[in-house]
Amino acid sequence: MNVQKSSIGLGAITAVASSLCCITPLLAIFAGTSGLASTFSWIEPLRPWLIGFTVLVLGYAWYQMLKPVPKDDCDCEVQKVSFFQTKSFLGIVTAFALLMLTFPSYAHILYPSQEKEAVGIIDGSNISEVEFEVNGMTCAGCEGHVEHAVNELEGIIEVKASFKDANATVKFNSAQTNLAEIEEAIKSTDYKVGESKIIE
Known part of the structure; x- marks a missing residue:
């Protein structure tokens, strides 16, 4: 026994x-x-x-x-x-x-809701979309962690992380936040952030 x-x-x-x-x-x-x-x-x-x-x-x-x-x-x-x-x-x-x-x-089901309320009218000229290279994510749980950390910032419209593509795409209002703050939010999760590129 x-x-x-x-x-x-x-x-x-x-x-x-x-x-x-x-x-x-x-x-x-x-x-x-x-x-x-x-x-x-x-x-x-x-x-x-x-x-x-x-x-x-x-x-x-x-x-x-x-x-x-x-x-x-x-x-x-x-x-x-x-x-x-x-x-x-x-x-x-x-x-x-x-x-x-x-x-x-x-x-991914267990992560807090990522939905944001639309606040006021957003000036389209301030909207930017950037793709960050994020290394170290291994599953949907890691994606949720990155998305949650970035969504804590003001001015985030949408964030989508992918462990398969090793990236995170962030749409944000540049009048409220910037690339450096977003990069710091991703780094706070302890994943490695590589290059970033602006999506036209």
């Missing part, structure tokens, strides 16, 4: 570790410490291995739980097992592991 308990614990830990790079940006927003965001981005290349290991370890735990136990000939008293050694607990851990393994696919 000790091997089984170790397998259950190890499965839960590796499931969390596999999505840590995507969980951290969300936690950073709620904690108000945006610098934590890219701390675990180095885990992203290991993600497939961690997922495989989690499946293997939990599969082994289920095998140990479900394999037939040889019957004793004696009428010995059956020792009561704790809740942590039951199928119910293993089921809870397995469900938790699945939620953690799939976290990157639904992380």
Whole structure:
């Protein structure tokens, strides 16, 4: 049973570790410490291995739980097992592991709303759109973190980050904010900002 308990614990830990790079940006927003965001981005290349290991370890735990136990000939008293050694607990851990393994696919839903209210009439000559190169984003959670940080600035009309394209496109009112402030907002998330180009 000790091997089984170790397998259950190890499965839960590796499931969390596999999505840590995507969980951290969300936690950073709620904690108000945006610098934590890219701390675990180095885990992203290991993600497939961690997922495989989690499946293997939990599969082994289920095998140990479900394999037939040889019957004793004696009428010995059956020792009561704790809740942590039951199928119910293993089921809870397995469900938790699945939620953690799939976290990157639904992380964007958990971010605060990015919609902005239209305020007054905007002079079209003050509207600018700039594309920033942003390195270090690994999932939709990272995109949401960058978008949230930029949206905190005054004068932001629209921001769209993409981890696949390693960029963030920002439409803003240049009378209220500027490139330097936007770049600082992105840097506050701890991702690396490269070149920027104005979109005509």
